[in-house]
Amino acid sequence: MELGLVGLGKMGGNMRERIRRAGHTVIGYDRNADLADAHSLEELVGKLSGPRVVWVMVPAGEPTQSTIDELARLLEPGDVVVDGGNSRWTDDEKHAEELAAKGIGFVDCGVSGGVWGLENGYALMYGGDAEHVAAVQPFFDALKPAGDFGAVHAGKVGAGHFAKMVHNGIEYAMMQAYAEGWELLEKVDSVTDVREVFRSWQEGTVIRSWLLDLAVNALDEDEHLAGLKGYAQDSGEGRWTVEAAIDNAVPLPAITASLFARFASRQDDSPQMKMIAALRNQFGGHAVAQK
DSSP: OEEEEEOOSHHHHHHHHHHHHTTOEEEEEOSSTTTOSBSSHHHHHHHSOSSOEEEEOSOTTHHHHHHHHHHHHHOOTTOEEEEOSOOOHHHHHHHHHHHHTTTOEEEEEEEEOGGGHHHHOOEEEEESOHHHHHHHHHHHHHHSOSSSOSEEEEESTTHHHHHHHHHHHHHHHHHHHHHHHHHHHHHOSSOOOHHHHHHHTTSSSTTOOHHHHHHHHHHHHSTTOTTBOSOOOOOSHHHHHHHHHHHTTOOOHHHHHHHHHHHHTTTSOOHHHHHHHHHHHHHHOOOOOBO
């Protein structure tokens, strides 16, 4: 099958390769001509046979909106657009309505896997009508991890991005817990090898996880994270999770506190935020601020 893929950055480029390895044809477009198979959205659409599926992997907000606006002019009834970026779920219904007016389907998809997704597969959470999801299913199957799990039709339009938002909120809180424990271990004189304590937790403990494995990777690279500045950005999804909790009167004390801790990192060189920054770099290739 054929797929158009818009946005070939850290995630999109590896997704193109994984889908190709599954035997599908992928025509990619990116503003960086060195990465692109087509050099405009018009050329990309022209290279695909109908009914078309075009997957958008660009930053949330205006970049996504302008891309979908242009695709709405170029695509035809029966085609489907997938938004696989980190869009706010409230934008999805708007996009679906705009495209439906032209007979074009819409699916929102939260994608998790970062720079490891090419080899390990991507966890996928998608929302939309069953007929539109079915058109994209071969590509979901190509991207997901091996086995029975790792992908879910979470519900109607918006459900995929809402599920991914909650996933990222949980991720905030888990990273914060590891970072706080790491700082406390580093602080006391009695513990002489914090890195090996973290490594010992990788087997047989209830707190073992992929994030713990990545923390050990980071400590192997820089045992005391001395080269990192204690500053960590937030992607926006942590804020949206807290806002959704307020709107629905759901208490999220751990996730909310972890978001506020990132704000605190912008005021001082926080030791905890060195670990948060290191973990984000390990799993997603996010930039770190060096001293």
